[in-house]
Amino acid sequence: MVTATQSPRHPAGLAQKLADSGLRSTPQRELVYEVLLTKRDHPTADEVFARVKPELPGISLATVYNCLETLVQCDLVRAVNFERGPTRYCPNLRPHAHFHDELTGQTHDVDLPETLFAKLKSELPPGFDANAVEITFRGKAKSSAN
Amino acid sequence: MVTATQSPRHPAGLAQKLADSGLRSTPQRELVYEVLLTKRDHPTADEVFARVKPELPGISLATVYNCLETLVQCDLVRAVNFERGPTRYCPNLRPHAHFHDELTGQTHDVDLPETLFAKLKSELPPGFDANAVEITFRGKAKSSAN
DNA sequence: CACCTAATTTGGAATAATTCTAATTATCGC
DNA sequence: GCGATAATTAGAATTATTCCAAATTAGGTG
Numbered sequence: 001m002v003t004a005t006q007s008p009r010h011p012a013g014l015a016q017k018l019a020d021s022g023l024r025s026t027p028q029r030e031l032v033y034e035v036l037l038t039k040r041d042h043p044t045a046d047e048v049f050a051r052v053k054p055e056l057p058g059i060s061l062a063t064v065y066n067c068l069e070t071l072v073q074c075d076l077v078r079a080v081n082f083e084r085g086p087t088r089y090c091p092n093l094r095p096h097a098h099f100h101d102e103l104t105g106q107t108h109d110v111d112l113p114e115t116l117f118a119k120l121k122s123e124l125p126p127g128f129d130a131n132a133v134e135i136t137f138r139g140k141a142k143s144s145a146n
Numbered sequence: 147m148v149t150a151t152q153s154p155r156h157p158a159g160l161a162q163k164l165a166d167s168g169l170r171s172t173p174q175r176e177l178v179y180e181v182l183l184t185k186r187d188h189p190t191a192d193e194v195f196a197r198v199k200p201e202l203p204g205i206s207l208a209t210v211y212n213c214l215e216t217l218v219q220c221d222l223v224r225a226v227n228f229e230r231g232p233t234r235y236c237p238n239l240r241p242h243a244h245f246h247d248e249l250t251g252q253t254h255d256v257d258l259p260e261t262l263f264a265k266l267k268s269e270l271p272p273g274f275d276a277n278a279v280e281i282t283f284r285g286k287a288k289s290s291a292n
Numbered sequence: 293c294a295c296c297t298a299a300t301t302t303g304g305a306a307t308a309a310t311t312c313t314a315a316t317t318a319t320c321g322c
Numbered sequence: 323g324c325g326a327t328a329a330t331t332a333g334a335a336t337t338a339t340t341c342c343a344a345a346t347t348a349g350g351t352g
Contacts, residue, residue, distance in 0.1 A: 082227060113269070120258075120262070125256065172301085174300085206302045209302070231338090
């Protein structure tokens with residue numbers, strides 16, 4: 001029989017990406033990443049902490065902060081900030097925008113054509129060279145996408 | 147001779163806009179607004195406090211927060227949040243994007259064609275109705291626009 | 293102009309989010 | 323198995339912001 005790792009649900013990419021940066025794969029990092037992948041509602045560090053704790057009761061909030069920062073450094077997760085308030089975390093790596101629903105407070109990922117991002121960058125005045133664009137919409141979502 | 151008001155440099159719009167919301171024009175509000183107009187480098191509340199204090203030594207940080215919040219409510223100023231850290235304030239009311247220079251940490255306003263904002267909104271999936279779009283670029287600015 | 297009322301400001305305490313620190317624990321290569 | 327290094331932990335410290343109750347200021351009214 002194949003020996004299963006403790007958390008086989010996450011993509012194999014994690015251990016590899018960590019190794020690429022000279023970092024180790026640990027139960028805490030795996031679990032934090034898995035939690036992000038499982039419920040993609042852009043949780044805060046506190047929320048991640050709450051979701052992770054039942055599985056790994058000894059984990060500390062500081063470690064959750066550390067793990068999230070590590071994942072961001074490895075380009076496995078994006079940190080998202082709109083409006084004052086705690087940073088939120090998003091494991092969606094494709095270029096996409098965020099739609100912030102003013103009624104529910106929820107944040108939805110919105111895929112936009114790659115060409116639009118390119119067009120935006122091309123609209124910059126001479127001398128400005130952007131390597132990333134962040135787009136946030138605010139409004140009301142009536143869709144079933146909740 | 148014409149009797150000058152204490153702070154004649156700010157647009158006459160301030161007192162009017164405040165009145166529209168049933169609020170009073172005060173020296174603190176006028177000065178905070180004037181400071182934002184004078185140096186448009188997207189200062190934090192602390193920075194505004196520092197700039198305002200020499201002119202009005204008795205002012206408190208709480209008042210600066212209050213004034214900034216008031217100006218945002220009156221649509222005279224926009225609160226800007228990218229990356230974790232203190233909220234910054236921007237008196238530019240035209241639709242525009244922000245360019246965050248990774249080298250200097252400075253933030254520049256970038257005017258984009260109105261049509262682009264419209265196009266972005268039109269790219270949203272059905273059911274998503276945006277009333278605002280925020281765009282932030284990150285990268286390096288080599289221009290003289292510093 | 294004196295008063296009444298409500299808006300505003302103030303200083304300090306309280307809260308929230310995050311980072312720091314020093315000590316402990318786990319892991320990797322030999 | 324040992325030693326060096328990485329990672330985690332708990333709690334203290336820091337930063338940004340909000341809250342609160344008291345003092346001040348400003349209009350409007352007679």
